[in-house]
């Protein structure tokens with residue numbers, strides 16, 4: 001994909017956006033005062049959660065590449081933050097192909113950073129909404145071979161999709177398109193691990209016009225129905241690792257898991 005700057009959709013800087021609030025939490029500079037106004041009112045644990053989530057993405061993606069997975073569909077990519085998923089997996093398998101997707105126009109503006117693939121591999125970007133999964137899959141088919149295993153990553157994404165918008169069916173529909181031997185990588189903010197903090201975070205985002213639907217363990221587990229959870233199963237972001245070195249064991253309010261498609 002080449003980026004046509006003339007066709008950039010306008011950025012709305014009058015209200016906060018999830019990608020930009022998250023960028024602030026990660027210490028990035030691609031955010032606006034409205035985003036900062038939401039982010040700075042969040043408890044400090046929110047910054048820890050963003051970092052822990054990102055580090056889970058690093059570990060899970062590297063592990064998948066080490067298992068021989070060389071095709072990745074990453075939805076809800078976020079504003080590029082080094083190392084990005086393709087840098088991790090192409091560091092292991094230079095020919096890996098990665099399709100990135102986000103619905104926020106600011107991510108499209110920064111997508112050039114996501115498109116700097118190793119020459120042996122491919123990276124691609126589509127601006128699309130996970131609530132229209134067919135559109136994403138249709139695009140991804142131009143780059144990825146759906147006859148071979150694909151890692152689908154929905155990292156810190158599904159808590160932006162409430163039950164009324166059929167969050168679980170969306171994930172099931174996406175997973176259905178994947179062949180056996182594929183993987184689902186999903187992380188999700190919890191409502192039940194630190195309930196007071198979760199309520200506080202949800203309330204602050206809501207003041208900024210962003211609706212969050214944090215979920216309890218059983219509801220997060222349902223995203224993996226019919227799949228085989230990879231060890232250590234559904235755990236917190238800081239508890240998910242394979243082999244050494246183990247991440248620092250700190251409290252985390254983020255659930256995370258990797259599961260294999262049968």
Ligand SMILES: C[S@@+](CC[C@H](N)C(=O)[O-])C[C@H]1O[C@@H](n2cnc3c(N)ncnc32)[C@H](O)[C@@H]1O
Nearest residue numbers: 019022076077078102103104129130155156160
């Ligand atoms: C918390 S960030 C996570 C970024 C990245 N996956 C990570 O974990 O580091 C959530 C991302 O999901 C995107 N997002 C939210 N709702 C979305 C939707 N309906 N469709 C696609 N992307 C969405 C936001 O724009 C944001 O970039």
